[in-house]
Every structure is written in C-alpha cells, then in structure tokens.
Amino acid sequence: MVLARLILGLLSLSPMTGYELKKHFDSSINHFWNADKAQIYRTLAQLVDKGYATVRTVAQSNYPDRQEHHITEAGREVLAQWLAGGAAQSPERDPFMGQVFFAAELEREDIERLLLQRRKNTQYVLDDYLSQREGIDMRAAADRRSFLMAATLDHAIRQQAAELEWLDAVLEHLP
C-alpha cells in the first residue's frame, strides 16, 4: 500500500532507521502523511521480506544499534512503478465536514464554537507549514527534487488557506 511506497521513497533518498523514518513522517512529510511507529517497523520488516530493502546493523558507542535500512534495486523498481503507474486519487475523508453536515442539531452558539475551534486549529497548522516553508524558499526553484518537495508543502498551505477562507465565509453567512 501507500505507506510501503512512501518508506521506499524516503529510503531512496538515504538509508535510514525506523526511528529516523518516524521523524520524517512527523516533520518533513507530516503535511501529507503520518504513520504510527509500530506500523513503520512492521512495514519495514515486510519490505525486507520482499527484498525491497536490506538491513545493516551499525553499532554505536553510546546509543542502541542502528538498524539501517537500504533500498534495493527491486525496491527502486517498485517505487518507480508506483510513480509511473498513474496519479493516485485522494481519500476525500474529513470527519469535521461530517460534524458540520449534521451540526444543525446544535444551538447556534455551539455551531459557532465548533467552527471557531476548527479555525484555530487550521490557523495553527497553517502557521506550522509556513514556518517550515521559510527554510526552503529560495533554493527550492533550483533542482527538480527540491522544487517538487517544496511544491507539496505549498499544496498543504493552499489547502489550509482555502479552509480558513471557507470557515470565515460560513461564519459570516450562518443563518
């Protein structure tokens, strides 16, 4: 599934431990995917099982051994096939929209509270993305890889901004 491809993608950039992968999911990749620790380690094991990655145990003086995972040629092929195999469609699943859809049960103030709370969350997330983008801005246009990576962050920023606009419109016109 998707998680396996994403992990292969990250491994294609650089060999990594499960721990480091988790950090990427929490920071550099958090605007379009997240994953549980346990899930990452299990998927890594599967990748090794299928021959898409290999493990090299690297001892460290102070810290636990690193289980460094390296992508194999077979792994790169699977990754390339995923990329070339057509654009994936998005899940289109938003629990909050479900809350709005059925929010008429609530009092007017409670609806406003709901929307304002979402607004706060969205603003918070947007600010996070904006601060992430500051670090890459200028150098991004240079090579294709950096450009595309930055572009996904821009996508998230646009989506959050659109969400804010929508929230404000709803708050303004709520009967």
Place this chain on the structure above:
Amino acid sequence: MVLARLILGLLSLSPMTGYELKKHFDSSINHFWNADKAQIYRTLAQLVDKGYATVRTVAQSNYPDRQEHHITEAGREVLAQWLAGGAAQSPERDPFMGQVFFAAELEREDIERLLLQRRKNTQYVLDDYLSQREGIDMRAAADRRSFLMAATLDHAIRQQAAELEWLDAVLEHLP
C-alpha cells in the same frame, strides 16, 4: 469511530436501510466520506447492538425485505455528544502528494503526465460537485440545516478549485 457517527447522523434525518445508507455515501455525502458496503452493514449491526438504533423489518411485495434502521434516543445523544465534543481534525493523508514528493525519479514528461492526469481527475470531481450544487443553490440559505449541508459541498468545491490552481502553478514553474 467516525463512520458510526455519520450513520447515526443520516439515520437522524430519516430511517434507512443499509442499502440506502450506501447510496448516500456514494452521492450526497461522497464529497467528505465514503464507505464500503460491508463496513456499513457491520457498523449498523454494532449500532443496534449498543442500542443506538433499532431495526424494523418491512416486507415488500416485489423486492427483498427492508431492514429499516431507526435511531434511538441513546443514539441521538451519542450523535449530539460527538458534535458538541469539539472539532475533529483532518487526517492529512494524500497519496498523490507522496507521488509528487518523490517524482524527481521520473523523466520530466512523466512528471507532467502525472500532474495532468491528476488535473483531469480533479476537474472531473469538481464538475461533479458543481453539478450537485446546482440543485440546492437558492433554497440553501433558508434554514440552517440546508445551509450547513450546502456549506460542506462548497468546502469540497473550494478545495478542488485550490487543487487545480496549485496543479497549474506547479506545471508552469516545474524546472
């Protein structure tokens, strides 16, 4: 989880069979949630189990019996608690963004193909939403319920529109 609440929400509007619920997920609700048939029937069984819904078997002359599910008072309470319990946050999971993130592996033309394919999909989905909206436009502002329901569709439309703009920007500036 979320699916159970959404089903309760739909049942709160009107008693329904699993089959009818599935139709709602495929049409009126498809812009923010979808669900497998099997999942719907199993969740319905759980709701009945927990006392949040009751079943009434309605015989029909030609077609199979309808297992009409009615929301109970307990069910309405659970629904209300979900709505009042704070804004849910969105999953932030988009496989396509993963493809873009790692697309530098591909040739330039293949990247463009990927983006254009997505553009076509997005346009298609947007057109679907726009045609859905035509049927509700004017009467929407009237009561709160219709307004909120229409608002979630507007949200989806804004998101798709923002996606289109982003795709065009990426296609234009791709190095």
Place this chain on the structure above:
DNA sequence: CACAGTTAGTTGATTTTGCACCCAACTGGC
C-alpha cells in the same frame, strides 16, 4: 428471451491502523 442493472443483505479473509505497553542506555537541566 437473454442480459444488464437494481434492490437488499451477508460472509470470509486479509490488511491496515491505532493504542498501549515494554525494553535499554544515554543526555540535559534543575
């Protein structure tokens, strides 16, 4: 009159996800 589609619901197997734990050793701050 055959065949596709609709109405209605169900089962089984498998995958994916999430949550809560657990281990061990180190590092930094009060």
Place this chain on the structure above:
DNA sequence: GCCAGTTGGGTGCAAAATCAACTAACTGTG
C-alpha cells in the same frame, strides 16, 4: 541526584477498512 527526554527498537491486541464473492428476485432494454 533525580526526572524528563532522546535514541533505538519492539510486541500484542483490537478495531477499522477493503476486497471479493454469494444469495435472490425483480425490472427494463434491445
């Protein structure tokens, strides 16, 4: 000196989601 946090890895379990098939009778179209 203690306690929280980091580095690194892992297990077990239950819930949720997906895929595929199967039943059965009707309706509409060519």
